[in-house]
Structures are given as structure tokens and as C-alpha cells.
Amino acid sequence: MGKHTLPEDFFFGAAMSGPQTEGAWRSGGKIENLWDTWSNEDLGDFYNRVGSYAGNDFMARYREDLALMASLGLTTYRTSIQWSRLLTAEGEINPEGAAWYHELFRASREAGLECFVNLYHFDMPTFLFRRGGWERREVVEAYAHYAELAFREFGQEVRYWFTFNEPTVEPEQRYQEGVWYPKLHDFGRARTVQYHISLAHALGVAAFRRAQAAGEVRADAKIGLINAFTPTYTREDPTPADLEAVRMIGGINNRWWLDLITAGHLPEDVVDTLGARGVNLPVRPDDDAILAEGVVDWLGCNYYHPTRVQAPASDRDEYGLPRFADEYIWPEARMNESRGWEIYPQGLYDFGIDVRDNYPGLEWFVSESGMGVMDEYKHRGEDGRIEDPYRVDFVRDHLVSVSEAIAAGSPCRGYHYWGLIDNWSWSNAFKNRYGFVEVDLMDGYRRRLKRSADWLAEVTRTHVLD
Numbered sequence: 001m002g003k004h005t006l007p008e009d010f011f012f013g014a015a016m017s018g019p020q021t022e023g024a025w026r027s028g029g030k031i032e033n034l035w036d037t038w039s040n041e042d043l044g045d046f047y048n049r050v051g052s053y054a055g056n057d058f059m060a061r062y063r064e065d066l067a068l069m070a071s072l073g074l075t076t077y078r079t080s081i082q083w084s085r086l087l088t089a090e091g092e093i094n095p096e097g098a099a100w101y102h103e104l105f106r107a108s109r110e111a112g113l114e115c116f117v118n119l120y121h122f123d124m125p126t127f128l129f130r131r132g133g134w135e136r137r138e139v140v141e142a143y144a145h146y147a148e149l150a151f152r153e154f155g156q157e158v159r160y161w162f163t164f165n166e167p168t169v170e171p172e173q174r175y176q177e178g179v180w181y182p183k184l185h186d187f188g189r190a191r192t193v194q195y196h197i198s199l200a201h202a203l204g205v206a207a208f209r210r211a212q213a214a215g216e217v218r219a220d221a222k223i224g225l226i227n228a229f230t231p232t233y234t235r236e237d238p239t240p241a242d243l244e245a246v247r248m249i250g251g252i253n254n255r256w257w258l259d260l261i262t263a264g265h266l267p268e269d270v271v272d273t274l275g276a277r278g279v280n281l282p283v284r285p286d287d288d289a290i291l292a293e294g295v296v297d298w299l300g301c302n303y304y305h306p307t308r309v310q311a312p313a314s315d316r317d318e319y320g321l322p323r324f325a326d327e328y329i330w331p332e333a334r335m336n337e338s339r340g341w342e343i344y345p346q347g348l349y350d351f352g353i354d355v356r357d358n359y360p361g362l363e364w365f366v367s368e369s370g371m372g373v374m375d376e377y378k379h380r381g382e383d384g385r386i387e388d389p390y391r392v393d394f395v396r397d398h399l400v401s402v403s404e405a406i407a408a409g410s411p412c413r414g415y416h417y418w419g420l421i422d423n424w425s426w427s428n429a430f431k432n433r434y435g436f437v438e439v440d441l442m443d444g445y446r447r448r449l450k451r452s453a454d455w456l457a458e459v460t461r462t463h464v465l466d
């Protein structure tokens, strides 16, 4: 009958992060992270000059927000601990920071919500960045220490842990594409950062296993990685050079992490090609043994858009660095114009099939999916609620794709919507709104359900999509 449903035990939840919601950027003993530093140095880089400072006021409104999530039928959500809030610059627990997260996890349980906890969401403490950030081993070690302390502190409360959110993004945005502070254009340094984050991930998993064996972490706890996956496509009639572009771009963004978390090593073909092009990773003799510890219990897939590539016109970019692909403009692409991202729900199905066929046994869930829309206040209806049928279409189409992947045998367990409650989107600040719940900046961060929230509540209740 063409009716799409999701399994009864399929979970629905919300995804968010500490730096984008908490606010209170310099109280409670929190030290500066890179977002605070960038805001202080160049507020003009942020949409409407809204910096990192206030998040979406979550620390003041968390009880209300948790209740809202539960009222929409969600049973889980994910946020992140901010390294810069939990630890002092001396690497010790900041008691006020710890108290906040204990309180948040307590309130979550009380609201009937399972809180998934991620340890790092692009929020490098500034003093560590000044020591070289992810370009330095010292910082990899500092992350491992932070992870160890977090497992010990919250190990009895938290069941679902994640080492990183989107480890592909910092190398790309900060070091390669020049988009985020410190705005570098250096392909090689970006790969060093990517390599060091891979080691940090593996050391984090190892610390988790040790803490679990020692009884510091619950026996039923799991560790995972959350990454942004961009299924990589090329033109319909590809040349061998187009396929080569797919191999390298898909290899750097997707296979790199999938191989690490399922097999405990990096894809050899990708590392070899990088080396052949003069991009050498800062490998040390014992690194293979470290990476081998990176195998996780399950995976979160953030999916916003696919990547479409073709053979590059030149094998060097404008900065003289290796270039593996040019963008391929697919004439049929449907765009979310606000964000400039292609809307392609089938990418989730294709990801699910990739996991089923190439990484058998790997359980996964959709850890982010969402649609950000500019000037959404213009859609406000007469009763004050934002009318957003486009969001319903977007989420339904993606969930249909998930249900088809599950029907084809892919082990997808749940779906977290990104930005359930409008939040601060890095340098885009509050430009593109993702929420099923509006945050009214003109009215003291007041929360108001958008029309789409009615639909969401119905789907979480029935698990029926069409």
C-alpha cells in the first residue's frame, strides 16, 4: 500500500550541543573556547553580530526544554559536555561545571529522557589551541585525559557516550576551506588535524573500555562516534578520473571514519594516495596499536546533503595544494536555498545500504538531520505560530528513506532531529532556524511550538509516516 512505518522500538529524539545552547559562556568557572575567542576578536564575522555568548539560553531554561521534548513524544536527546566547562586549565574537574552536568542528567531522567552524551563538538579550549590545537600530540593526550575524567565523573549516570561529533568538519572548516577561525587554507595541515583527531577518538574509546572494566562506567553503557556522512556521487557516465575523485573524497570524508570505527585502522588506499601526493601524516611507531582501539559499539550518522564530485580541472588548488575533485553540479538537484545544501533524502538510504553491505554488524542511528530556514519569522501565522510545512516534508521524506533502508536490512535504530529547539549555528548564529520549536529572540528567548510540532508528535506516537 506504499505505507511507510518505523519499527516499534525505533527511537525519536533531538540533537544539540553544549556550545550552541548552554550560554553562560564565562560563568560557573567556564574557560574560553575557540568560539568565545573568535566572538571576542571578530564579532562582525557572526550573523547579526551574535557571538557564542548566550547559546539559546538552555542553562536557564533546561527544565522547560526537557519538558517540551518529552511532550512531543521524544524519548532521547543528545547534547555535549563542554570541555571548557568541565575542566579547568590545569586539567582538573571544575566543580561548578560538573554540578551543572549532574543536574542536567538528573533532570533528563526525571523528564523521562535518555541523554546521549558527546564529548567534543568543535569546541577546543582556547589555551590548548594556542599550544597548537589538533596539530599537536600534547592536545591529543589532553583530550584522552579529559575523556577519562568525564567517564569517571558521569559513568554511573550516562549510558550512551560519543567521543566526537563530526570529526570531518574541523579539519575542513578551520584548516582547509578557511571558513572558521583561524581560517586557514592548508590541505596538509587539515589532514594532520584529521589524523590527530582519529588518534584522540581511539584513545577516548580505550579510556572508556578501561573505565567500564574497572566498574567506573555502567556495564550497559556503549561508546560510539558521530560523524557527518556525505554519500559521494558523480555524473551518470563517469570517466575513470571522476571515479578516482569519488574514491578520494568519499575516502577522506566517509571511509576514513567507517574503517577506523569498525576495523581499527585507516583506509590504506587513501593514506597511500595522500603520501604519493606529498601529504604525509605525522605517524609515530605505536600509532597502529592506538588506532586499533578505535572500534566502537555503534555509530551516529549526521546527514544533511550528499557530495557530488567530478575529476578536478587541475590537480593543485589556488594555494598550490593537492586537489582531488571539483564539485559536480547535478542539474536535477533540489536545494535548501537558505543553507545552500542539496536536499536528497535518498542519501540516507544509500548510506544505510553501504553500512549493511560493507560494514556488516555496525548498528547506527541518524544522529542529525534537519532543515534550517532563513527569515522564518515571515511564516508566522495569525495565531503567532510559524507555519512550516516544508519542514514536515523534509523530515517525512528522510524518515521514509530510513524506513526503506531498514526494510532492506540496514540496522538503523533511531532518529535525532538537529535543532529541535532553534539554536545558535556557529557563525550563522540564528540566521537559519532548524527548530520544531521557535526561539523568539525579540521576546527573551521565549519558546513557541511551530506548526510542524503537531505532525512530529503524531509520528512519534504512531510511527506511521504516510
Ligand code: BGP
Residues within 6 Å of the ligand: 017, 020, 165, 166, 169, 228, 302, 339, 368, 372, 418, 424, 425, 426, 428, 432
Ligand atoms: C552540523 C553540526 C551542528 C549543526 C548542524 C547544522 O554540522 O554538527 O552543530 O550546526 O550541522 O549546520 P549549521 O548550523 O551550520 O546550519
